[in-house]
Amino acid sequence: MSLFITFEGIEGSGKTTQISRLAAYLRARGLDVVQTREPGGCPIADTIRAILLDAANTALVPAAELLLYAAARAQHVAEVVRPALADGRVVLCDRFTDATLAYQGFGRGLSLPQINSLNAMARGATVPDLTLLFDLPVEIGLGRAFRRIAGTAGPAEDRFEQESVAFHQRIRQGYLTLADREPQRFRKIHAEADADQVFAEVVAVVEQCLRQRGRS
Ligand code: TMP
Secondary structure (H helix, E strand, C coil), rough: EEEEEEEECCCCCCCCHHHHHHHHHHHHHCEEEEECCCCCHHHHHHHHHHHCCCCCCCCCCHHHHHHHHHHHHHHHHHHHHHHHCCCCEEEECCCCCCHHHHHHHHHHHHCCCCCCHHHHHHHHCCCCCEEEEEEHHHHHHHHHHHHHHCCCCCCCCCCCCCCCCCHHHHHHEEEHHHHHCCCCCCEECCCCCHHHHHHHHHHHHHHHHHHHHHCC
């Protein structure tokens, strides 16, 4: 039986550390896990990611940004996520359709119905079974993200970290609104805690999900 879990949250929420830990935990438990991310996850979508996150691309307009996220997702779902789920694997994906609603919708102010249509086109019937929302105050998340960037030598992948605090506040509130609208699918994780405590919460939520699906 397949399982599709997505990881969402503002910058610096720690979700990328947690997804790797969860992948290792589930593999040790004998599950066949695919760990992937958006934008990206396959060569064509990784090429689109490079355009989207390049800090030099200040001229990218919001509509083009939205369409590029949708294009990357369509490719990634068709090439990676859907085949893995069809093979009965567990797919852990760092960001998915909710990120587009939060960032391009609540953050940039683009039309939520239009984003829903594009999301539906890109993902087809592939909908997450569980979405973990790593929630924490924006100031703490951005502080962590800036410290991470300062410690990296590679090309600048920080187009979003350059946005205002108000932009990130809208994204946080947007995610919380989405979680309230779909309480069955979303689980809020208290991401302000230290990494071990956060991981314990993640494992508890995922184990409960596995029990409900008869995989314990
Ligand atoms: P990451 O920080 O999780 O690697 O995600 C890359 C950036 O892309 C992050 O700032 C959030 C942003 N993003 C969107 O704006 N819309 C989307 O649909 C996705 C998947 C990511």
